[in-house]
Amino acid sequence: MVNFADRMSQLKGSEIREFMALTAKPDIISFAGGMPAPELFPVDEVIEAMVTVLKENGQEALQYGTTEGVPRLREQIAERMKAKNNIITDIDHILMTSGSQEGLAFSAQVFLNKGDVVLMESPSYLGAINAFRTCEPNFIDIPTDSEGMLMDELERVLETTKNVKMIYVIPDFQNPSGKTWSLERRKQFMEIINKYEIPVIEDNPYGELRFEGEYLPALKSLDTKGLVVYLGTFSKILAPGFRLGWVCAEESILAKYNFIKQASSLQAPTISMLAASKWIDMFDLDAHVEKIRECYKNRKNTMIDIMRKELPDSCKFTDPEGGLFTWIELPESVNAKELSMKCLAEKVAFVTGTGFYPNGGHENTLRLNYSNMPEEKIVEGMKKLCRIIKENL
Incomplete structure (x- = not known):
């Protein structure tokens, strides 16, 4: 057996x-x-971008690359995060991943030991729960209302619970509930985070898919202590088959993600990164x-x-x-x-x-x-x- x-x-x-x-x-x-x-x-535009990449940079596209990812694509991501999320960052704070699901799995490996506590919204994303379970933590889900996680309950748990190592949230159009945090709730959350200095995983795969109302600032844009790890992806705004996501974090935290990426898969797919970057240069993502x-x-x-x-x-x-x-x-x-x-x-x-x-x-x-x-x-x-x-x- x-x-x-x-x-x-x-x-x-x-x-x-x-x-x-x-x-x-x-x-x-x-x-x-x-x-x-x-x-x-x-599809037709991706074919055009892919053919252009293979004609202009075919050997590079089919070769290994750096763990961090293609510099031009990371530049484009940094520019877009500033324009869409009010996050001021650069390529040195961005690591490409094989979809944002890989960023979730890495988050567990970076922050969690067996028996540590993860806080998350109630309910929360099933894929994140399964990714975190690989490191055998305990979960506490924090109740929510129409404006997001309840701050009184969050602070009560932080005051009374040992070994809280990470908080996972989806403030925009949450999976599964569809709820979005209000601006006031975001500000209250960051005040609490700064007080307790707990790392936060901000997962934002849906933020650009707003149908009505005003865009709200990402938690990462309100982060003054480098505690928020931001996960983004092209899966919902371009194509999930590229398997391209990214982690944006403070340098000492991002270095740990880089080590895990090296150990797990070396890098995101070079050809996908170059094709996505070329598509963004050639066509209108907005x-x-x-x-x-x-x-x-x-x-x-x-x-x-x-x-x-x-x-x-x-x-x-x-x-x-x-x-x-x-x-x-x-x-x-x-x-x-x-x-x-x-x-x-x-x-x-x-x-x-x-x-x-x-x-x-x-x-x-x-x-x-x-x-x-x-x-x-x-x-x-x-x-x-x-x-x-x-x-x-």
Whole structure:
């Protein structure tokens, strides 16, 4: 019998990834994943950029590179972070990763020992929970309201809990809830962070996908002590297949991420970095993001309108100002897992909410994605879902 490392007992497959295999079938209406709309990928432009890279820098594109990543791409990221997030940084504070998921896994390795405590929003991103579990921490999830994490509860936990090593948050269009932190909540949070000097992982894959309202400053832009580690990605604004994310952090912290990157995969893919950089030089990323925003806004509005008309008052749901997800809380008597089986029988898929709570529970919740299905499929699938919910109340 094979003896595995103790940490393997803490790990299990992602419910979302398991659903993706099932929902890849063309007859399934899937609200389960967090995938962008593939019809919006700029395929022809990427071909042009890729061919240009291979013709002009083919040997470099197919060779190993530095762990930090292609300098020109890091320059472009720094410029964009200043323009979009009000974060003043440079290439020496940016490390390229193979998607922002790798940044989450590295964060656990950099900050956590077995038994240390991670704080996060309640609920929080399932992929982050699974990434952190590899280092066997304890989780405390902090309650939230419509403006984000509750600061009184956060400070109470920090005052009374030993070995809090890291706080993980998604302030913009949170996965899974779709909630966005208010400006006042962000300022309060940074005051508390500066007081206790706890490292913060700010995950921002959805920040540019705002449909309405004003952009709010990233936590990193309010960071005066170098405590915030910012994770960004091209997966939601260009193409997830590039597998390109980045970590932006203070130098002494970023050096630790660099060591982990060297030990795990050496570097992000050279050809992806050069192709993405060339695409940004050749084409208009802002115009592309605006096209994505308009599409997702319409799809979100379609989904929310149906829920407003069809769901009973006992069901609560979020109406996000951006991002990819909305979140439903059913009456406690309804089990979302049982509901999902009934929906799958009618070829509609969603992800149950319990996996987004690190300590389990909340079996009456579910997450819906609206970015990946065309509007006619959203209408068909949501009418089925709402009917099945009403039948089970």
